[in-house]
Amino acid sequence: MNYKREGISDAQLVELYRLLLKPRLIEEKMLLLLRQGKISKWFSGIGQEAIAVGVTSALNDDEYILPMHRNLGVFTTRKIPLKKLFAQWQGKLSGFTKGRDRSFHFGTQEYHIIGMISHLGPQLGVADGIALGNLLKNNKKITAVFSGEGGTSEGDFHEALNIASVWNLPVLFCVENNGYGLSTPSIEQFKNPDVADKGIGYGMESHIVDGNNVLEVYNLMNDLISDLRENPRPILLEFKTFRMRGHEEASGTKYVPKELQEEWAKKDPIDNYFNFLLKENLISEETNEAFKSEIKKEIDDHLKIAFDESVVESTIEKELNDVYKESEIEYIKPSDKKKNLRLIDAISQGLKQGMQKHEDLVIMGQDIAEYGGVFKITEGFVEEFGKERVRNTPICESGIIETAYGLSINGIKSVVELQFSDFVSSGFNPVVNLLAKSFYRWGQTANIVLRMPCGADVGAGPFHSQTNEAWFTKVPGLKVVYPAFPQDAKGLLASAIEDPNPVLFFEHKALYRSLRQDVSENYFALPFGKAALIKEGNEVTVVSYGLGVHWALDELNKSTVNADLIDLRTLYPLDIETIITSVKKTGRVIILQEDSLFGGVSSDIAATISEQCFSYLDAPVKRCASLETPIPFAKNLEDIYLAKNRFSETLEELLLY
Structure with missing residues (x-):
């Protein structure tokens, strides 16, 4: 493996080795804990550490990076306390998701790291948005996002690269090509062996990089980033590498030919780089052992903190309150003008x-x-x-x-x-x-x-x-x-x-x-979750929204029916109190929706009314909705489909019950 210093100081060279060593030692510990049944799952990045470490080391700490589940080196290079990572993996409260998600499925604004969801592909489009924000702010910051070569088969990959190219977004699309998407070899994912060639279709600069050579990764990143700050544009980077473990530990590596495994073992990014430093007299075996001892102690100390933390506890109220951020909207009143x-x-x-x-x-x-x-x-x-x-x-x-x-x-x-x-x-x-x-x-x-x-x-x-x-x-x-x-x-x-x-x-x-x-005419805001009472009456409650409100209004205006007509306005949050109050007054209710019946909004409203107003009802809760068919084009067929032409009859049935 050819290592080129290119002006990197001795201290930086040694520090890169420490950064490579740390995720490897953490992984070895995690694999041991997995076998002991102390953690539930592990996605190994052993053999790919040079990419995460090289890319992250070249970026500024306030620049966003969007890693995958094999990029532990991103998190350790950004110096996230190990106890928080371990707590995250164990589902503890002090982790990044309070026990609500596992593995690397989290983000942290403090460290400018945005983790992925299991669908993987959307990560690339998210990087576009962050980069667009940087472009609008003109802050000369770069965004880096990771994907495996398997992820390049997803439509999200193509959409993200196209958007970035059209808008000249400063994004580094980092594809780790380790030859397998779980067990499926790359030749069954795409015809051309080089992912970098995909950049041609988007008019995008691309590079193929030895992903096991930390200096090649680091040097190229430094060169590209300094240029991107002045000339923003997206770049596709294909890192050729290999993972020495399975997709995740349960899958094993039996699908990998033994010769291929042995070939890539010789290209280990840590062993080779250590030997280079040894040859350059920048490190010794004793120093290496000291590094390992120090890192292992940190791992053990932080694991103890995470293991000693109690099992996560919460309440129904807290879980519900954390689904939405509390809104602090200034509700400016509508003007009379x-x-x-x-x-x-x-x-x-x-x-x-x-x-x-x-x-x-x-x-x-x-x-x-x-x-x-x-x-x-x-x-x-x-x-x-x-x-x-x-x-x-x-x-x-x-x-x-x-x-x-x-x-x-x-x-x-x-x-x-x-x-x-x-x-x-x-x-x-x-x-x-x-x-x-x-x-x-x-x-x-x-x-x-x-x-x-x-x-x-x-x-x-x-x-x-x-x-x-x-x-x-x-x-x-x-x-x-x-x-x-x-x-x-x-x-x-x-x-x-x-x-x-x-x-x-x-x-x-x-x-x-x-x-x-x-x-x-002024800029005013109306609160969510507040229905409007369009008409008032005591015979029946009519609940609707959207176009259905006007269907109901037309019918009520030409009839003698004395009805409460409720326009929901927002469906979530839903103003169930206004509905319940009206139903308790009238004893009859019909819910009109334009959507087809099964699984629609009216079904949940009807169920809620039945649960909360059963003793007040003088008739079954009625629903009126469009047909269980796709929406036809021809006007006479669309008229048959739409609920508006059955509302009058359904309302009459309810009143006669």
Whole structure:
């Protein structure tokens, strides 16, 4: 192995060896504890230490690095106290996730390390967001993110590289090519043997690096980073390496040919580097033993602290309170000065005023810049706020939602427009597994609004008409808002922007230009979890949201039915108290939703009413919803599908019971 000093001092050379040795000795101890049944699982990085140590050593401590579960050297090089790492792995309270997640599934702002989730690929898009934040701040900081070669088969890899390339983001994409994705050899993952060649397709600079040579890694990183600070751009780095253990210990290494294992054993990054230092008279066997003794003592001392810590305890209240960051929103009252606006104009005005108030707020989405978005909500925004803050995106919902999360990690708010709410399915994973779980797992807010143009009754067919709020009301950690009127839309959008938690903001397309209302001209916020009582009566309670509110309103206005009509406005948090109060008064209730029936929001509301108001009911709880079919295109078929054409009959059945 050819080691080149390239101006590195003797002390630095020796320090790199200590940094390599530490994760190796920790791993050897973990493998022993695993066999003793004292830890539950271990993903070994033995044989790959030079990559994590070399990359991390070249970065500044305040630059974000996004490692994987085989990058223990990242954490030790950043000098995280071992007792905290051990507590994390044992599920103790003093770990980084309070026992709520395991292994390296955590982040820490203190050490500027952002750990992955098990889906791996989203990590790359998160790095894009952090790097975008650095670019907007012009702080000349670099972001490094890790992936295995198996992860390059995921769509998230391609989306992240494309975004980074198009936006010239200062990201180092570090791919550790150890030849196997669990047991699947690389030749069964991709045809070309070199991951670095993938950079060509994105117009991206790439390098192949000997990942077992710590000096080659360190020197190249130093050269690239100094250039990237002045000329920001993404770079793809392929580190050729090998892991000497299984994917995780239970899987073993029987699938690896013996000759290949022996060949790579000769390239051990620690043994070879030690021999180089020995030959250069920079270290001795005695010094090496002293290093090992010192590190082993640190390991044992910190393990004792972690083992002595009691088993994690909590309460139901504490666990529930940690799902969302507490919102400290200033609820500015709506002004008396109003202007008659369509729903679409109220949303546009609210978004513009949010951009004016928050000078770092970024909005992203397909065609939202010069074109103004397909619904023209952001028309004229580029002229006022510039293309740095009003960003056209490639067609990659998953990558852009991940980028928004990275921006939040870097302290920047964002609003992402999903061109149609239907398309969020292409970004479902980061919504439910990154955004929703982030604060509960490690206290990191996902300060993001996802705008969701939705709904049928517009003749748009199966892929542009869904109202898919029920996909997300099931997921703890998300807030779901669904206004039915322009005034509410504007005020609730302001709250969504101010809220530090992830908010899905549903906007019904059929109401965009068909509905007008006098809307307060100031920037005001309306609280989540407060339903609106649209009509008052004592015969029946009608509960709905979105377009369903207007279906119910039309029916009640042309009938003699004396009803409470409740517009939910937000689906999570849900104002169940207003519903219960009304049902106890009327004794009858019908819940109207545009979505199909099974598994919808109305089902949970109905169950809650049955549990809490059973003795007050004079009739069964009724639900009225659209058919259990995809949404058809032809108008007469769509009319058959939609619940609005069955509401009158269902309401009458309830009243006659």
